Amino acid sequence: MAAMRIAITWVCCLILFLTCAYGNLSPSFYDKTCPQALSIVKSTVIQAISKEPRIGASLLRLHFHDCFVNGCDGSLLLDDTSTFTGEKTANPNNHSARGFGVVDKIKKKLEKACSGVVSCADILTIAARDSVVTLGGPTWNVLLGRRDSRTANLTAANNNIPAPTSNLANLTSKFRAQGLSKREMVVLSGGHTIGKARCTSFRDHIYNDSNIDTTYAKSLQAKCPTSGGDNRLSPLDYQTPTKFENNYYKNLVARKGLLHSDQQLFNGVSTDSLVTKYSKNLKLFERDFSAAMIKMGNIMLLTGSQGEIRKNCRKRN
Numbered sequence: 001m002a003a004m005r006i007a008i009t010w011v012c013c014l015i016l017f018l019t020c021a022y023g024n025l026s027p028s029f030y031d032k033t034c035p036q037a038l039s040i041v042k043s044t045v046i047q048a049i050s051k052e053p054r055i056g057a058s059l060l061r062l063h064f065h066d067c068f069v070n071g072c073d074g075s076l077l078l079d080d081t082s083t084f085t086g087e088k089t090a091n092p093n094n095h096s097a098r099g100f101g102v103v104d105k106i107k108k109k110l111e112k113a114c115s116g117v118v119s120c121a122d123i124l125t126i127a128a129r130d131s132v133v134t135l136g137g138p139t140w141n142v143l144l145g146r147r148d149s150r151t152a153n154l155t156a157a158n159n160n161i162p163a164p165t166s167n168l169a170n171l172t173s174k175f176r177a178q179g180l181s182k183r184e185m186v187v188l189s190g191g192h193t194i195g196k197a198r199c200t201s202f203r204d205h206i207y208n209d210s211n212i213d214t215t216y217a218k219s220l221q222a223k224c225p226t227s228g229g230d231n232r233l234s235p236l237d238y239q240t241p242t243k244f245e246n247n248y249y250k251n252l253v254a255r256k257g258l259l260h261s262d263q264q265l266f267n268g269v270s271t272d273s274l275v276t277k278y279s280k281n282l283k284l285f286e287r288d289f290s291a292a293m294i295k296m297g298n299i300m301l302l303t304g305s306q307g308e309i310r311k312n313c314r315k316r317n
Contacts, residue, residue, distance in 0.1 A: 071300025
């Protein structure tokens with residue numbers, strides 16, 4: 001009983017700390033206004049992943065790409081119109097960002113349950129967490145209360161999101177610009193333990209880089225020719241592409257990272273020791289990943305009366 005009381009007290013203190021640390025956000029933000037919110041998101045994500053396991057990685061990536069452009073405000077979800085330019089055609093998103101249909105389904109259900117209450121930005125945050133959990137990863141308390149942007153920024157989307165060809169200095173700079181440390185950069189990159197990438201994203205790495213296992217590179221060259229086949233897919237983690245664990249780091253140690261940017265984290269540089277630690281300690285990776293996701297999910301937020309609560313995530317009210 002004493003141990004149970006200590007555990008409960010610790011959880012309460014953690015929730016209190018997180019709420020204070022991130023201002024108006026709270027894990028219980030929708031408890032009264034839309035008590036079904038979390039269960040609706042979770043059930044829809046589970047259903048989508050059961051049909052296509054890759055979609056979990058896609059939803060996690062949507063959250064990441066949204067937060068790196070003017071904060072976690074749902075701007076990535078906005079469609080282009082004749083008078084409005086969104087972020088979907090930015091180089092990091094065009095022909096590769098996916099999962100928008102799942103977000104639409106979630107939003108439709110939430111509007112039916114509690115119209116105009118749950119933001120699209122919060123949907124992305126919850127769906128990212130639920131995707132990780134559904135694929136075997138850790139859970140964490142998602143802080144809620146974000147509001148949606150009425151604007152988007154194509155230029156920032158092109159400039160702020162790290163490219164798969166990035167070197168370590170560039171990666172570090174782009175994460176630092178978002179208030180994220182080198183350690184948080186390494187652990188958030190572990191999200192690549194799930195999902196796939198297109199041939200065009202890793203072609204240079206498998207043909208031109210020396211920091212890649214020769215046999216691994218040749219196996220990829222058979223699928224990704226020097227020209228053509230740009231949209232052919234390969235798993236970011238060739239061992240367990242639909243299971244969230246730390247094989248991503250084990251692959252880097254073995255020089256079997258799919259992307260140039262991934263292998264840069266283990267290339268005789270300052271981040272090698274972190275990669276090694278995460279490759280050997282799953283619990284450490286899960287703990288640090290959860291903490292970093294909470295921090296990333298609270299970059300430059302709109303709260304209170306700022307922005308709006310979109311009724312359709314694809315367009316402004």
